[in-house]
Amino acid sequence: MRSTATTxxxxxxxxxxxxxxxxxxxxxxxxxxxxxxKQLSVEVKQYRQKRSLDxxxxxxxxxxxxxxVIRSTKELVYQKTIREVGQFEILPIRExxxxxxxxxxxxxxxxxxxxxxxxxxxxxxKKIIAYYGSSVYDTREMSILIDEIVSQAKELNIETLPPDExxxxxxxWGKEG
Numbered sequence: 001m002r003s004t005a006t007t008x009x010x011x012x013x014x015x016x017x018x019x020x021x022x023x024x025x026x027x028x029x030x031x032x033x034x035x036x037x038k039q040l041s042v043e044v045k046q047y048r049q050k051r052s053l054d055x056x057x058x059x060x061x062x063x064x065x066x067x068x069v070i071r072s073t074k075e076l077v078y079q080k081t082i083r084e085v086g087q088f089e090i091l092p093i094r095e096x097x098x099x100x101x102x103x104x105x106x107x108x109x110x111x112x113x114x115x116x117x118x119x120x121x122x123x124x125x126k127k128i129i130a131y132y133g134s135s136v137y138d139t140r141e142m143s144i145l146i147d148e149i150v151s152q153a154k155e156l157n158i159e160t161l162p163p164d165e166x167x168x169x170x171x172x173w174g175k176e177g
Contacts, residue, residue: 055146055169059134062149062160069156075110077152082111085148087132087141092120101128109133143170 033040063074063081070077093101098116105114111133120127134145146166153160160166 054172055142056134058161058166058169059146059149062153062158065158066149066152066156069158077149078110079113081145081148081152082113082131082134085144086111086134087137089130089132090117091128091130092122092125093128095124095126098126098128101130105130109135111135139170146170 030040060074060078063077066072066077067074102114105112111131114128114130117127117129119125134142137145146169150160150166161169
């Protein structure tokens with residue numbers, strides 16, 4: 001993969017960015033903003049390789065097939081599986097902020113939902129379990145989710161891809177970027 005490097009001078013300091021496959025015009029636009037004396041806002045976060053659309057599509061195909069057999073929706077099958085094997089955090093939230101937190105957390109996407117678990121040890125707080133949607137899962141986490149969906153499909157006698165093809169899908173999304 002080709003990377004380009006550019007130098008942007010900010011108030012006497014030098015910032016060097018390594019930009020992967022960024023069109024030259026976007027770099028030029030950023031330089032023009034800086035030259036006009038404006039500031040840039042930069043977010044730095046851990047790089048995660050994107051999962052393949054094929055693997056994600058396969059997940060949704062199986063969710064749909066399972067939903068048809070159990071007379072549900074693919075969305076509910078997905079959420080149930082997130083609840084069973086998905087990633088989550090347990091958080092103390094002030095009692096008066098629980099409803100707002102749950103609404104805002106859930107607005108991030110279909111797999112993002114939160115529920116009250118119990119009273120917290122902290123007075124005036126509730127323990128909330130907040131599930132992450134699969135859009136932020138790494139390769140290992142997404143692999144667990146797909147394996148669970150495949151397992152559910154097999155239990156319902158739904159035809160699935162052969163194990164080596166499922167593994168191939170997982171390997172592909174782990175290498176795409």
